[in-house]
Amino acid sequence: MVDRIWQWFTTRWPFYPLKHLLLDEEIAGGPSYAYTLGSSILAVISLQAATGIIQLFYYVPTIDHAYDSISYLRTEVPFGWLVHNMHYWGANIMVVLVALHMVRAYIWGAYKTQLPWLIGIGLLVTTMALTFTGAPLIWDMKGYWAGEVGSSITGTAPVFGPIMKTVLRGGETMGQLTLSRFFAIHIGILVPALFFLIAVHVASFRTTGVVGSWNKEKRKQIGLFWPDQAFKDTVVLSIVIFILLTLSVYYPAPFTGPADPSNTTYLPKPEWNFLFLYQALKYFEGPFETMGTAGVPTALIGLLVLLPFIDRRPERNPALRPLAMICLAVYAGIIITLTLIGYFSPGYAEIPAPPAKPAVTNQTPVKEAQSLSDTPQPAAAGVIAAGLPGAKLFTSAGCIGCHSVLGKGGSAGPELSATTLKDRDKAWLTQQIRNPKSHNPNSIMPPFTSLPDTQVNDLVDYLLALSENAGKALQPDSIGRKAIQKTDTVTEKAPPAPETPAKDPPAPAAGPTEKLPGHAAYTIGDADNGAILFKGRCASCHGQEGKSGVLNPGSDEKVVPPLNPVDSVLFNTDPRVFARNIDIYIQHGSVPGGTAPAIRMLPFGDSNALTQEEIANIEAYVLRLNNIDRGALLDPGMQPLNFYYLAAFIFALVALILGGIWNKRTVAS
Amino acid sequence: MGAYDNDQQPGPVSESRRGFLKIAIAALTFMSGVVLGLPFIRTIYRSAPVMETGWSQVTKLASLPLNRPTNIRFPTQSEDAFIRSTVIQSVWVVKHSGTELSVYSPVCTHLGCYFTWNQAAERFECPCHASVFSVDGKVLGGPAPRPLDTLPYKVENGTLSVKWEHFKSGVPEKVQV
Numbered sequence: 001m002v003d004r005i006w007q008w009f010t011t012r013w014p015f016y017p018l019k020h021l022l023l024d025e026e027i028a029g030g031p032s033y034a035y036t037l038g039s040s041i042l043a044v045i046s047l048q049a050a051t052g053i054i055q056l057f058y059y060v061p062t063i064d065h066a067y068d069s070i071s072y073l074r075t076e077v078p079f080g081w082l083v084h085n086m087h088y089w090g091a092n093i094m095v096v097l098v099a100l101h102m103v104r105a106y107i108w109g110a111y112k113t114q115l116p117w118l119i120g121i122g123l124l125v126t127t128m129a130l131t132f133t134g135a136p137l138i139w140d141m142k143g144y145w146a147g148e149v150g151s152s153i154t155g156t157a158p159v160f161g162p163i164m165k166t167v168l169r170g171g172e173t174m175g176q177l178t179l180s181r182f183f184a185i186h187i188g189i190l191v192p193a194l195f196f197l198i199a200v201h202v203a204s205f206r207t208t209g210v211v212g213s214w215n216k217e218k219r220k221q222i223g224l225f226w227p228d229q230a231f232k233d234t235v236v237l238s239i240v241i242f243i244l245l246t247l248s249v250y251y252p253a254p255f256t257g258p259a260d261p262s263n264t265t266y267l268p269k270p271e272w273n274f275l276f277l278y279q280a281l282k283y284f285e286g287p288f289e290t291m292g293t294a295g296v297p298t299a300l301i302g303l304l305v306l307l308p309f310i311d312r313r314p315e316r317n318p319a320l321r322p323l324a325m326i327c328l329a330v331y332a333g334i335i336i337t338l339t340l341i342g343y344f345s346p347g348y349a350e351i352p353a354p355p356a357k358p359a360v361t362n363q364t365p366v367k368e369a370q371s372l373s374d375t376p377q378p379a380a381a382g383v384i385a386a387g388l389p390g391a392k393l394f395t396s397a398g399c400i401g402c403h404s405v406l407g408k409g410g411s412a413g414p415e416l417s418a419t420t421l422k423d424r425d426k427a428w429l430t431q432q433i434r435n436p437k438s439h440n441p442n443s444i445m446p447p448f449t450s451l452p453d454t455q456v457n458d459l460v461d462y463l464l465a466l467s468e469n470a471g472k473a474l475q476p477d478s479i480g481r482k483a484i485q486k487t488d489t490v491t492e493k494a495p496p497a498p499e500t501p502a503k504d505p506p507a508p509a510a511g512p513t514e515k516l517p518g519h520a521a522y523t524i525g526d527a528d529n530g531a532i533l534f535k536g537r538c539a540s541c542h543g544q545e546g547k548s549g550v551l552n553p554g555s556d557e558k559v560v561p562p563l564n565p566v567d568s569v570l571f572n573t574d575p576r577v578f579a580r581n582i583d584i585y586i587q588h589g590s591v592p593g594g595t596a597p598a599i600r601m602l603p604f605g606d607s608n609a610l611t612q613e614e615i616a617n618i619e620a621y622v623l624r625l626n627n628i629d630r631g632a633l634l635d636p637g638m639q640p641l642n643f644y645y646l647a648a649f650i651f652a653l654v655a656l657i658l659g660g661i662w663n664k665r666t667v668a669s
Numbered sequence: 670m671g672a673y674d675n676d677q678q679p680g681p682v683s684e685s686r687r688g689f690l691k692i693a694i695a696a697l698t699f700m701s702g703v704v705l706g707l708p709f710i711r712t713i714y715r716s717a718p719v720m721e722t723g724w725s726q727v728t729k730l731a732s733l734p735l736n737r738p739t740n741i742r743f744p745t746q747s748e749d750a751f752i753r754s755t756v757i758q759s760v761w762v763v764k765h766s767g768t769e770l771s772v773y774s775p776v777c778t779h780l781g782c783y784f785t786w787n788q789a790a791e792r793f794e795c796p797c798h799a800s801v802f803s804v805d806g807k808v809l810g811g812p813a814p815r816p817l818d819t820l821p822y823k824v825e826n827g828t829l830s831v832k833w834e835h836f837k838s839g840v841p842e843k844v845q846v
Contacts, residue, residue, distance in 0.1 A: 072751035079708035227690040234697045647704045654700045
């Protein structure tokens with residue numbers, strides 16, 4: 001019955017001709033492990049297709065949920081972590097394998113068959129395009145910038161550049177249409193193109209014949225693809241799969257946080273396989289930029305295309321092709337060198353004029369202190385001022401968290417020294433404390449609306465004491481004054497993007513418990529970036545690494561609550577619950593219990609002082625401070641390490657059994 | 670590699686070698702297939718965990734008529750995999766007396782269509798397969814396998830709150846999904 005069905009099938013479908021075409025391949029010189037790369041690439045591509053399709057069961061290509069959908073797959077779906085990490089590492093390994101495959105083809109002189117080599121270049125470009133279009137699909141920080149910079153570079157190419165950029169982005173700026181297009185191109189154009197080119201590639205080298213060994217004596221031995229070469233292929237591919245498993249378990253893809261172009265604390269860099277290009281571009285500036293963006297890739301690819309037509313000697317023995325080998329070394333050397341330089345260089349920020357950095361003017365308190373002790377007058381100013389009631393308040397109200405005075409205090413805001421305070425009068429200072437935005441709409445200083453008038457007066461008196469004494473001491477001239485004003489505005493404007501919170505503070509009655517968490521609570525942030533944001537935004541009150549909050553007179557607890565460790569009411573081992581608990585405070589702010597708390601938590605979310613993406617990153621960092629991983633696997637199917645040990649055991653077992661059979665066979669014969 | 674040259678000649682050695690290679694290829698391929706395939710299947714073959722839903726305020730009790738089913742829509746905070754949104758749900762509420770209530774899920778127990786109230790016949794009717802339920806939820810006719818599903822509710826200060834739940838359709842038992 002089965003025979004009859006089989007016969008029915010094979011008389012209607014070219015099973016045997018296809019089998020013959022694929023398997024009965026003769027290899028002059030016999031099979032070799034050097035020839036296994038092509039099969040490995042094919043296997044990895046198949047694996048990419050499988051993991052890619054499985055991801056489609058969960059992924060949505062929308063800018064508001066793409067990142068969350070992948071996070072969900074990775075943390076809440078059994079073995080979702082494995083699927084995603086295999087796809088991530090598969091892409092990386094694929095680039096490596098394609099590069100090695102090309103080097104192998106070069107050394108063996110296989111490019112002399114011409115067409116298979118040319119199609120191979122097409123496969124290389126397609127593979128690079130797949131990694132380029134794949135990264136932005138997650139719509140995380142890394143992918144967003146890879147897409148943004150990559151499409152910008154495309155746009156600088158002459159003639160077709162702007163057209164390609166528009167086609168890629170679906171508009172001038174990055175957005176939903178961009179994501180949809182990267183998605184469509186990734187799975188709808190490049191993947192079919194890849195499989196088509198592979199079919200053409202295989203058919204082509206089966207027509208030209210595989211080149212085999214260059215050794216004339218050895219070539220007399222004819223080996224077969226099936227099963228001799230296929231066995232070697234399978235061995236190598238099993239090793240490749242095991243390497244992929246190892247990487248997926250021990251080096252999972254990082255969570256780089258949801259895409260947020262306004263967060264300037266993130267320094268983007270391209271994927272490693274584009275680093276050489278990225279580095280090369282740095283050497284072409286101004287009018288030569290096009291040469292870099294369009295010329296370099298064209299030249300690199302063009303050389304590969306022309307190669308089989310330049311070198312047309314039939315000789316394939318590398319020992320007899322010294323010039324070709326030198327060219328290979330130079331070509332590979334340039335790419336590897338550029339990649340390494342690119343890897344160790346700072347991020348994209350280096351190329352354009354650096355964006356405004358947070359004030360660095362007061363980074364040298366030691367030096368400041370020395371100069372203070374050298375010159376008696378400012379020291380006297382300090383002494384006089386220190387006696388005022390405002391001096392204590394300066395510390396207790398939390399000012400010192402951001403502003404340094406006499407060499408002590410934070411650096412988030414400008415230092416309040418004799419020089420910086422010189423032109424500030426009482427009205428200006430009062431206004432600055434009450435409503436900093438009125439002086440500078442970009443100010444990140446919180447409005448201290450909850451301080452009673454008397455306390456604000458004390459603070460202002462203290463600050464005036466600091467400046468007045470200095471004023472007598474330093475004899476300002478008009479030029480100096482202008483310069484001071486300038487630096488002052490610079491430092492005020494310097495901290496990037498975020499806005500000052502809230503014109504109207506939240507009604508004290510509304511406790512945060514009634515409020516809902518924001519989007520950030522449901523998003524897996526990047527703890528590393530969160531650490532940077534925390535330093536600039538949170539540490540001034542909650543302390544470095546959230547270890548000890550500053551004094552908060554008038555509140556029941558007398559200090560700003562530390563976050564490391566966090567209040568046990570907020571703590572939860574489930575990262576989702578933990579994040580939600582603290583999110584409510586970060587979004588909506590809160591007023592600490594007590595008669596007249598000097599410091600209250602500002603509504604960073606409601607006031608847009610922080611973006612939801614930034615809040616997610618800060619939450620990931622606060623969780624990390626409390627030893628909770630925001631990206632922890634909630635439903636892993638099996639713990640990655642256990643799965644790895646099991647897989648390793650199975651691989652070892654199969655290898656041992658096969659080794660045993662092989663041994664027995666050898667003994668028997 | 671060393672043994673390779675000898676094996677080129679046809680003979681029992683070469684045949685057993687090729688046999689071994691074929692077995693090895695099959696074993697290694699099968700191994701990778703199982704080690705990766707089973708987890709991959711598990712990734713797809715899973716049902717998302719039941720989401721805990723909170724109480725949703727539905728209506729003032731006083732506004733409901735006596736003994737006449739009323740369809741009330743109300744917003745619920747939905748957590749559907751990775752999407753959180755406000756979703757409008759509805760319930761059928763029947764006030765039997767000042768304190769006695771029935772709160773029905775609007776989903777037919779047969780195949781999950783939303784049923785309606787036929788005032789003239791004083792019965793619930795499902796438009797899909799003509800299941801018919803009485804005002805107290807009992808099956809009067811049609812293919813429905815169980816009475817209407819009631820939802821948990823509470824009344825606080827004259828306000829009705831409901832916990833939105835889903836149940837498996839087409840089975841005689843009421844199973845939450």
